[in-house]
Amino acid sequence: MMIGSINIAVLLAALMVAATPILLAAIGELVVEKAGVLNLGVEGMMIMGACVGFIIAINTGSPLMGFIGAALGGMALSLLFALLTQALMTNQVASGLALTLFGLGLSALLGQKYVGLTPPRTPKLDLGPLSEIPFLGRALFSHDIMVYLTIALVAAVWWFLKYTRGGMILRAVGENHDAAHALGYHVKRVRVLAIMFGGACAGLGGAYLSLIRVPQWTEGMTVGIGWIALALVVFASWRPWRAMAGAYLFGGIVVLQLNLQAAGVKIPVEYLSMSPYLITIAVLVFISSGKARGSLNAPGSLNRPFHASN
Amino acid sequence: MRKPLLCLKGLTKAYPGVLANDDVSFEIGEGQVHALLGENGAGKSTLVKMIYGLVKPDQGEMILRGQPYAPSQPSEARRNGVAMVFQHFSLFDALDVAENVALGMENPPPLRDLAQRIRDVSEEYGLPLDPTRLVGDLSAGERQRVEIVRCLLQDPKLLIMDEPTSVLTPQEVDVLFKTLRQLSAEGTAILYISHKLDEIRALCDEATILRGGRKIATCDPREKSSRELAELMVGQILTPPEKPDRPLGDVVLQVDKLSLASNNPFGTSLKNISFSLRSGEVLGIAGVAGNGQDELLLMLSGELTAPAEQVRLKGNAIGNLGPNARRSLGLVAAPEERLGHAAAPDMSLTENALLSAAERKKLTKYGFINWRATDAFAQEVIARFDVRTPGSHVLARALSGGNLQKYVIGREIELNPDVIVVNQPTWGVDAAAAAFIRQALLDLAGKGAAVLVISQDLDELLEVADSFAALNEGRLTPVRPAKGLSVDEIGLMMGGAHDMHPAHEGSA
Numbered sequence: 001m002m003i004g005s006i007n008i009a010v011l012l013a014a015l016m017v018a019a020t021p022i023l024l025a026a027i028g029e030l031v032v033e034k035a036g037v038l039n040l041g042v043e044g045m046m047i048m049g050a051c052v053g054f055i056i057a058i059n060t061g062s063p064l065m066g067f068i069g070a071a072l073g074g075m076a077l078s079l080l081f082a083l084l085t086q087a088l089m090t091n092q093v094a095s096g097l098a099l100t101l102f103g104l105g106l107s108a109l110l111g112q113k114y115v116g117l118t119p120p121r122t123p124k125l126d127l128g129p130l131s132e133i134p135f136l137g138r139a140l141f142s143h144d145i146m147v148y149l150t151i152a153l154v155a156a157v158w159w160f161l162k163y164t165r166g167g168m169i170l171r172a173v174g175e176n177h178d179a180a181h182a183l184g185y186h187v188k189r190v191r192v193l194a195i196m197f198g199g200a201c202a203g204l205g206g207a208y209l210s211l212i213r214v215p216q217w218t219e220g221m222t223v224g225i226g227w228i229a230l231a232l233v234v235f236a237s238w239r240p241w242r243a244m245a246g247a248y249l250f251g252g253i254v255v256l257q258l259n260l261q262a263a264g265v266k267i268p269v270e271y272l273s274m275s276p277y278l279i280t281i282a283v284l285v286f287i288s289s290g291k292a293r294g295s296l297n298a299p300g301s302l303n304r305p306f307h308a309s310n
Numbered sequence: 311m312r313k314p315l316l317c318l319k320g321l322t323k324a325y326p327g328v329l330a331n332d333d334v335s336f337e338i339g340e341g342q343v344h345a346l347l348g349e350n351g352a353g354k355s356t357l358v359k360m361i362y363g364l365v366k367p368d369q370g371e372m373i374l375r376g377q378p379y380a381p382s383q384p385s386e387a388r389r390n391g392v393a394m395v396f397q398h399f400s401l402f403d404a405l406d407v408a409e410n411v412a413l414g415m416e417n418p419p420p421l422r423d424l425a426q427r428i429r430d431v432s433e434e435y436g437l438p439l440d441p442t443r444l445v446g447d448l449s450a451g452e453r454q455r456v457e458i459v460r461c462l463l464q465d466p467k468l469l470i471m472d473e474p475t476s477v478l479t480p481q482e483v484d485v486l487f488k489t490l491r492q493l494s495a496e497g498t499a500i501l502y503i504s505h506k507l508d509e510i511r512a513l514c515d516e517a518t519i520l521r522g523g524r525k526i527a528t529c530d531p532r533e534k535s536s537r538e539l540a541e542l543m544v545g546q547i548l549t550p551p552e553k554p555d556r557p558l559g560d561v562v563l564q565v566d567k568l569s570l571a572s573n574n575p576f577g578t579s580l581k582n583i584s585f586s587l588r589s590g591e592v593l594g595i596a597g598v599a600g601n602g603q604d605e606l607l608l609m610l611s612g613e614l615t616a617p618a619e620q621v622r623l624k625g626n627a628i629g630n631l632g633p634n635a636r637r638s639l640g641l642v643a644a645p646e647e648r649l650g651h652a653a654a655p656d657m658s659l660t661e662n663a664l665l666s667a668a669e670r671k672k673l674t675k676y677g678f679i680n681w682r683a684t685d686a687f688a689q690e691v692i693a694r695f696d697v698r699t700p701g702s703h704v705l706a707r708a709l710s711g712g713n714l715q716k717y718v719i720g721r722e723i724e725l726n727p728d729v730i731v732v733n734q735p736t737w738g739v740d741a742a743a744a745a746f747i748r749q750a751l752l753d754l755a756g757k758g759a760a761v762l763v764i765s766q767d768l769d770e771l772l773e774v775a776d777s778f779a780a781l782n783e784g785r786l787t788p789v790r791p792a793k794g795l796s797v798d799e800i801g802l803m804m805g806g807a808h809d810m811h812p813a814h815e816g817s818a
Binding site: 172182 | 363364383384385388396400401402403404405409412413414418
């Protein structure tokens with residue numbers, strides 16, 4: 001199927017690839033915020049993941065090792081955030097911003113020797129006959145494993161938050177940390193674990209950029225995707241499936257505007273480049289506005305420091 | 311004498327600068343309803359937190375059913391059959407009733423079975439609850455039922471209740487007492503914390519009185535008069551405020567058929583509110599928390615604006631004016647929340663004085679602040695209202711509740727308003743400061759100002775008010791003279807028992 005010079009199946013396929021890194025970062029941050037912590041360091045943890053994942057993949061020749069390393073790299077940076085905000089009780093907003101700046105700088109330093117190299121190729125997942133289906137096979141069933149794992153992760157997070165006791169405790173800690181403490185739950189322990197999960201997810205998202213989507217290492221290559229992931233969590237009203245819809249919308253517009261650029265549409269490139277950010281935010285604001293209840297999903301203790309009073 | 315369930319021996323707990331509990335010892339028998347009585351800051355909360363495993367005692371020991379008992383965390387206390395209903399509910403607004411109950415249990419069954427058990431227990435004890443509702447949508451009385459049901463599901467041997475009736479209507483209190491007596495008859499001991507003496511005399515078998523962290527006495531509350539108990543609790547003789555007879559003047563404030571949406575998703579919208587207030591009059595507005603009190607205050611203070619014509623001050627339409635404009639015209643307000651609403655916690659008393667007095671006291675000129683005049687004003691409030699503080703440079707958050715409340719109310723009274731609106735003026739304030747504040751409001755009315763007191767404390771309203779109305783789900787009852795109103799009538803005005811049913815009803 002073609003519209004003008006644009007192949008719809010290819011476009012859909014590219015959309016899923018473009019959406020995956022932002023979705024990974026967003027689903028991690030969603031869990032962190034559900035626990036009541038606002039970590040603005042997503043961009044920094046993503047770029048650390050991109051850099052560490054790339055370095056390890058080049059040196060070991062294994063994309064799998066790269067992804068594992070990226071998750072650990074993102075997690076390491078998030079532990080720094082956890083130390084600052086949960087143990088030393090610093091301000092979460094300032095610490096998160098500092099984390100982003102630190103991550104951008106550190107990754108630039110670490111990645112100096114790796115600019116211009118090509119990482120080992122991540123194979124497409126062989127889905128046999130599924131990928132032979134006309135149109136759908138090309139659009140949905142010819143991706144690398146990370147695309148599918150990410151969707152599975154969204155489902156797992158949704159299930160965890162909704163149906164497990166652990167998820168309920170996590171939501172309780174984010175909703176009212178004083179009450180959770182009074183009932184005897186370990187507020188800080190839950191929060192540190194959530195922050196680590198968020199860091200690992202952001203790291204994976206970064207590595208997906210440097211190992212699969214681009215695939216190359218350049219300084220500052222996340223170009224604000226971490227920030228969009230943060231906005232996505234809020235406008236998705238902290239709901240996993242809605243965050244996924246938002247990520248795919250963003251990915252779709254990114255891919256579409258690239259195609260439009262290639263097709264030589266007479267709109268200045270700058271406008272096309274900014275369109276994914278503008279349209280995603282506009283759509284999500286529209287969805288989450290109006291209903292006073294929409295904001296209710298916001299965790300009650302978000303960004304409030306917790307001091308045990310005794 | 312009944313078999314002792316829990317013995318406390320010499321419990322002591324010190325915080326930096328305060329001895330919260332000093333060598334406290336007493337016993338609670340099985341199935342006994344035992345009152346713990348004391349002023350704010352007497353150490354009641356610290357004591358029960360030790361029993362519930364939230365705080366470790368520095369010295370002393372506890373013995374539960376003959377065994378040493380030293381819970382290191384609440385889950386251990388729950389395993390030993392100790393359950394607690396908190397004063398500031400330990401509930402989660404965005405979670406539903408079943409989830410809230412599950413979070414307070416050691417080994418909750420799957421949510422579907424739990425929902426059925428919640429229905430069973432709530433029916434057995436006459437506390438109807440729908441397990442699927444969001445807690446944020448429930449009234450204060452219903453929220454308390456969630457807490458109680460959560461405790462009952464664990465078959466407690468000792469149930470601790472921290473100030474359970476402060477948010478209930480008199481009828482709801484009756485239902486609660488019935489439940490508690492039923493539990494006591496089934497062998498559950500209840501440790502009942504309160505400073506309401508009539509309740510304690512109606513419900514409890516034994517009372518332990520704390521003052522300043524020390525045990526003053528253990529007695530049978532039914533053998534003492536409320537006055538004797540009060541004096542044991544406060545340690546001084548209390549004089550009720552004087553209410554001078556005074557003629558009522560012209561109508562100064564009039565609200566006409568006003569409906570207003572709340573600015574808070576869990577709030578209550580005001581529906582068709584009408585009343586008028588004359589100079590020299592004290593109007594008391596009762597109601598259980600969450601029935602529109604906050605919204606009424608915001609609407610009168612100007613934080614929420616309305617169509618201009620529907621609120622009139624001395625004949626001027628002011629509904630669309632903001633707080634500063636209303637202050638200039640003579641209407642001032644003191645909201646319920648002292649820290650963060652009435653006063654900025656991290657600013658000094660002087661700076662806080664400026665925030666509300668700048669207009670009426672002309673403390674600024676061409677945008678510059680006259681600090682000398684501002685500080686003089688703050689000093690004056692501190693002196694006139696007996697605010698115990700090292701000076702006006704102290705941060706608002708450093709003052710105790712009673713002192714800060716005296717300061718924020720005094721700050722508004724010193725502006726010589728024509729109308730003053732206060733919400734919960736003595737909430738969480740010790741008895742001496744509360745009496746002082748009530749007297750100050752009465753004196754202001756004696757000078758010809760109109761006073762509107764919103765409160766959940768009926769005794770307070772009966773003490774100060776000339777006329778009386780109640781808020782119920784955002785609607786205001788007609789105003790009635792306070793003289794001759796009985797507590798039962800007031801309870802009915804407040805909405806009676808919100809969908810409360812006697813036990814077992816509807817189970818057939």
